[in-house]
Amino acid sequence: MAQVTVTLDANLAIDAMMLSGTKNPQDAVEVILLDYLARARRTESRTGEAADGRRAAQQRPTAQEG
Template sequence: MAQVTVTLDANLAIDAMLLSGTKNPQDAVELILRDYLARGRRTESRTGDAADGQPAADRRPTAQEG
């Protein structure tokens, strides 16, 4: 896997480490980004993609939640 170097403000790195519960700023940023991307995919799968042309309000749920 390719590696990318990103420069962050020290306070931002510390906040990311505290939020993710890690002791390494690189691990913290990676965990937060992975979570952010996974959350976006979950939201998209529930609401649909804007490119599909069908508004989310017009869709009927496929399964009941709860």
Template sequence: MAQVTVTLDADIAIEAMLLAGTKSPQDAVELIVRDFLARGHRTEARTGDAADGQRVTNPKPIVQEG
């Protein structure tokens, strides 16, 4: 897997470490990003995409006149 170097403000890195419960800023950022991506995938799975809205929409009933 490719490695990427990201520069963060020290305050952000410390806050990320506290939220993630890690002692390494690199581990903290990796865990937070992985969680963010997983949450996005779960949301997409639950809501679907824009094309799914047309598939599940009930057609309007035909009103009979007369």
């Protein structure tokens, strides 16, 4: 797998480590990103993607005047 280097603010890295329960900032970011992606996939499977047309709102009939 390809490696990417990302620079983070020290406070952000510490917060990520505390939230994920890891002792390494790289592991913390990896765990949080994997969780974020898993949640996104679960949400898409439950609601469908925006492009699939199932989420498009149907037009409501306008109120008749007169």
